[in-house]
Amino acid sequence: MYETITAETDPRGVTTLTLARPEKHNALSPQMMDELTEAADRLGRDPAVRVVVLTGAGDSFCAGGDLGWMRDQMAADGAARAREARRLAEMLARLDALPKPLIGRVQGQVLGGGMGLISVCDVAIGVAPARFGFTETGLGLIPATIGPYVIARMGAAMARRVFMSARIFGAEEAVRLGLLAQAVAPEALDAAVEEEVRPYLACAPGAVAEAKALARRLGPATDDAVIALSIEALVARWDSDEAAEGVGAFFDRRKPRWAE
Template identity: 70%
Template sequence: MYDTLTITTDARGVARLTLNRPGKHNALDAAMIDELTQAAHALGADPAVRVVVLAGAGDSFCAGGDLAWMRAQIAADGPTRAAGARALAMMLNALNLCPKPLIGRIHGNAFGGGIGMMSVCDVAIAADTARFGLTETRLGLIPATIGPYVLARMGEAMARRVFMSARLFGAAEAVTLGLAARAVPPGDLDAAVEAEVAPYLACAPGAVAEAKALARRLGPPIGSAEIEASIAALVARWESPEAAEGIAAFFDKRKPGWG
């Protein structure tokens, strides 16, 4: 059914949604963005699903946006760029609004869009060996469409520590920032995730869904205005000379002009 994801559901109704581009470190391209949107809606509407665990195959959780996909957006015309940015924004929105509890199993590194995916989880548990970073500015880009979710997760003061610098940080700092709830040794990760999953199975599914919706409604606003602003910011940045230079330098295996 999916080319870039795998989904399995156990007898308890715990679905495991796995990013499955291990050779590309589960980087987000157009196909994965589309399939994640579909999966979020399908799992959210399935009465047999009680909890969703978001995971990644291979060494990394998610390396962020696929650079070949981003280079194509930079080279595209305006409407194509806008469509690409909107697809990414609406994928994150679909995961954020999924009525089922979304538990992140962060076994490996997460950069850029991977941080955005962690931020839409209700709780994320990280392996203490994982590394993290909002690395966009190193490429002349900005963390635009993920921005509303990162700010909602960390709060502005915490987010500003890492939002603009592209600095890498470890799992302990991810916990301090509020990005991850816990950091555990890799061998303890599944048990820690299960400890987050199990309580939901004793709760009324409808009550869980309504409580999650209420929390989202009472939290920082992420409505159409914020989403449209993030789309516009991403499109503008894709059109900038810095973005063209940053992506070109990466593929040319050289330092960009500012590096």
Template identity: 70%
Template sequence: MFQTITADIDARGVARLTLNRPEKHNALNAAMIAELTRAAQALGADPAVRVVILQAAGESFCAGGDLGWMRDQMAADGPTRAVEATKLALMLNALNICPKPVIGRIHGNAFGGGVGMMAVCDVAIGATPARFGLTETRLGLIPATIGPYVLARMGEALARRVFMSARLFGADEAVRLQLLARAVEVADLDAAIEAEVAPYLACAPGAVAEAKALARRLGPPIDQGVIEATIAALVARWESPEAAEGIAAFFDRRKPGWAR
């Protein structure tokens, strides 16, 4: 059914949605973006599903956007870039509005879009060796489509500490930034995830869905206007000379012109 992810549901109704491009550190490409959107919608609509665990195979949780996919956007025309940016934005939104509680099992590094995927989880638990970073500005890009979810999770004051510096930080700082709810040792991660899952299995599923929808409605608005603004911002940045230089420098294995 899927090529870049897996989706399994156990007898309790606990679904495990797994990013499954370990050889690419689960970087987001067009296929994964489409499959995650479909899976989020399907799991959200499945009455048998009570909880969704978002996790990943391999060493990393998610390395962000696949550089090959991003290079394709640099070579594309404006309308094509807008279509691809929209697909990315709608994938994040599909996870964010999923009526089932989404628990992030963050066992390894997460950068760029991977941080965005953590931010759309209702709660994320991370393993202490993991590192995180909003690394887009190193490539001349900006954390556009993930921005509303990162700001909703961290708040502006905390987000501004890491939103534009591309600085990497560890799990303990991610807790202080409110990106992670808890940081635990790898050996304790599954137990910590189970502790988050168990209470939901005693709750009324409909009430959980309505409570989540209410929390989203009362929180920072992430409506169609906000989403469209982030798409436009990403497309404009893809068209910038800095983005062209940043992506080219990455593939040429050299520093971009602005690096000191």
């Protein structure tokens, strides 16, 4: 059914939704974004699904947006850029609105768009060796479409510590910042995720869905206007000289002109 993700549901109604591009560290390609959007819609409608666990195959959870896709935006026109930015924004919005508990099972690298994915989870558990970072500004880009969900998760004051420095930080700091609920040893990850899953199986599914929807409404706004603002910000940044330099420098395997 899918080529870049897998979705497997156990007899209890717990679906494991896995990013399945391990050779690319599960970077978000256009196809993966579309498949995640479709999966979120399908799982949300399926009454047999009680809980969704989001994880990544291989050594990384998600290393961000596919850099080939980003490079394509440098040569694209404004309409194409807006379409691609909306593709990413729609994926995040559908996962955020999923009417089932969404639990992140996090390992390895979590960079760029991967930070958005853990921010739309209701709770995320990570391994102690994992590494995190909003790496966009190092490429001349900005964490735009993920921004509403990151700010909702961390709060503006916490987010400003790491949102624009491209600094890589560890799992314990991710816990302090509110991105992870806890950091555990790799061998304890599955048990820790199961501890988050199990209580939901004793709850009324409709009540869980309505409680989640209420929490989203009471929290910071991630409505159409906010999402549109994030799309416009990403499209404008793709049009900048800094983005062309930063993405070009990455593929040329050199430092961008602003780097020491």
